[in-house]
Amino acid sequence: MHIAIIGAGISGLMTALELIEQGCSVTIFDQQQVGKAASWAGGGILSPMYPWRYDPAVNALAKYAKPLYQTWNEKLAPQTGIDFQIHETGMLIFDEDDFDIGLNYAKQHHEPLQHAEYIQREQLEQINPFIHKKYTHALYFPHLANARNPRVLQSIQRYLKQQPQVKILEHCPIEKLNIQKQKLISVTDLSGQTHHADAFVIAAGAWSKHWEKQLNIHIPVEPIQGQMLLFKTPENWLPTMCMNKVMYLIPRMDGHIVCGSSMRQVGFNLSLDENIKNNILDACFDMVPELAHFPIVQQWAGLRPSSPNGVPFIGQAPFIENLWFNFGHFRNGLCMGAASAKLLRQLMLNQTPLENPDAYSPLRLMS
Ligand SMILES: Cc1cc2nc3c(=O)[nH]c(=O)nc-3n(C[C@H](O)[C@H](O)[C@H](O)COP(=O)(O)OP(=O)(O)OC[C@H]3O[C@@H](n4cnc5c(N)ncnc54)[C@H](O)[C@@H]3O)c2cc1C
Known part of the structure; x- marks a missing residue:
């Protein structure tokens, strides 16, 4: 299966990583340089600050942050030469x-x-x-630990570039979704070029609202x-x-x-x-x-x-069978990033999800 991912922050890059490990091929688009938006700017604390102030759905994903990033770091670092520098300071x-x-x-x-x-x-x-x-x-x-998020992004990017089944297109803003009979056939970039795939993921962070007109849904992400x-x-x-x-x-x-x-x-x-x-x-x-x-x-x-209660939208988009969302992580996108991507991969490939996905369902956008 070939998957096109719009957005190369932690959400898009981790999703790509999860999918290629399962034998998929991916094309990742970013309107700017890979990994230079919120995911670069964040602090990299691998837990919500004051977790008791957050929706349980946020903590349910964040609890996987440290072990999952440790596992990925062990796998990637020998091949990329970049250590995430997970720092267990408390x-x-x-x-x-x-x-x-x-x-x-x-x-x-x-x-x-x-x-x-x-x-x-x-x-x-x-x-x-x-x-x-x-x-x-x-x-x-x-x-509690922090990871050096710019290094996490660099390492994932370098690893992905080493894989023949991965294509990364930087400075390539995706402008249009070409939908036919509730199926997304292709996306068109700013230069007018069309890109086909079997399935598509929007991981566009703060820019995700851009898609609400074309999808005819309200996307409450600012x-x-x-x-x-x-x-x-x-x-x-x-x-x-x-x-x-x-x-x-x-x-x-x-x-x-x-x-x-x-x-x-x-x-x-x-x-x-x-x-x-x-x-x-x-x-x-x-x-x-x-x-x-x-x-x-x-x-x-x-x-x-941002997103209501800081709970991201992870799962199948309303009305379009082969379009998937992974955005709206607000203050906790690095600590939720690894588990969000794993959950999305499990949903896309019909595998048992690591958490009940209902709380993150994009169907919330229709209520
Ligand atoms: C100051 C600050 C501190 C933070 N501290 C922490 C913290 O300590 N711990 C924590 O867990 N989280 C923290 N966060 C939150 C975390 O950084 C975000 O939740 C997370 O980075 C969101 O990741 P993302 O991949 O969804 O978005 P982004 O990293 O913003 O990536 C989205 C990408 O999509 C691309 N894109 C958008 N639209 C298109 C399009 N149409 N075509 C092509 N590309 C497109 C953008 O260029 C961008 O690269 C912090 C954030 C900030 C700003």
Whole structure:
């Protein structure tokens, strides 16, 4: 079976990976460079932040993130030479209102990744000596990890390019779906060229709404801008991820620290805002004052594909038998990405799904 995938972020690339492992061939289209949109811009935390604030359907997929990315990394790294750098730093949360809720969530769910401990200052200092003195206690998630998302994307892309059954077309925006009798026959790109396949996947992230007119359905996906800052500290300087009031610090193995983030609905606008930068800085220095001694080496913004309750659309499109969706992952597309793609592959190939797919069904778009 030959499958055309529109969008080469984590959703499209992981879907391609899953499908070729099952013997399919794929063509992947991206309107820009592969893996340079939201999936590049994100922080790579392999869990929803404050999972108890999310719909259970989000956590149901996110729980697979760490083991699935570890498995893929073991398979891909020897062939691509790129390590995902899955960094098991754990995370400290300082929002006091979440302490009891977080501990109860951990008790109820028994998921190893969401194991949580309430810790006092003495233990806090042992775990992370750089936390501001005013924080006398915290909630500690020792098993949470982050992956270096740009490397994940690079590695998958390199691996896919090595496979003869994969074709990647960059700077190739798909404009039109050519539908006949409830079947998608082909897609047409901006230059007017037509591309045929047996089945098609839309994994277009924040741009997914583009298809609502042609499909005659309402697609409630909007771009929500998030701004980030990158610091460079010595290697392994900050031992844990830190979070307070939805602002976070994510240490990479080589000493880079990703700090973010904001939420703004400003269309497809990637411009940086000085006030937001200052808010991020204030929040990060409030947690880790010594960070102020290190340089900011990069700043950027990305566009999250929002969706109602943050639950992505994964499954068969309404009315079209060979069109499939994998979009709308909002704030958790990296942590849900590996399991979303696996679930979609299982649905497309009529295999037993890893989770009940109903919560993600695109048929929601018709209600
Ligand atoms: C600042 C920020 C921080 C984040 N932090 C985290 C985090 O720590 N953990 C986490 O799990 N998630 C995080 N996220 C969310 C996560 O990044 C997204 O949910 C995820 O990347 C969405 O992946 P995607 O592949 O669906 O979309 P994208 O990565 O945006 O990819 C979609 C691709 O489709 C292409 N495309 C669109 N339309 C067309 C077309 N017509 N033709 C051809 N190509 C097309 C686009 O060019 C793009 O490359 C963060 C996001 C941001 C912005």
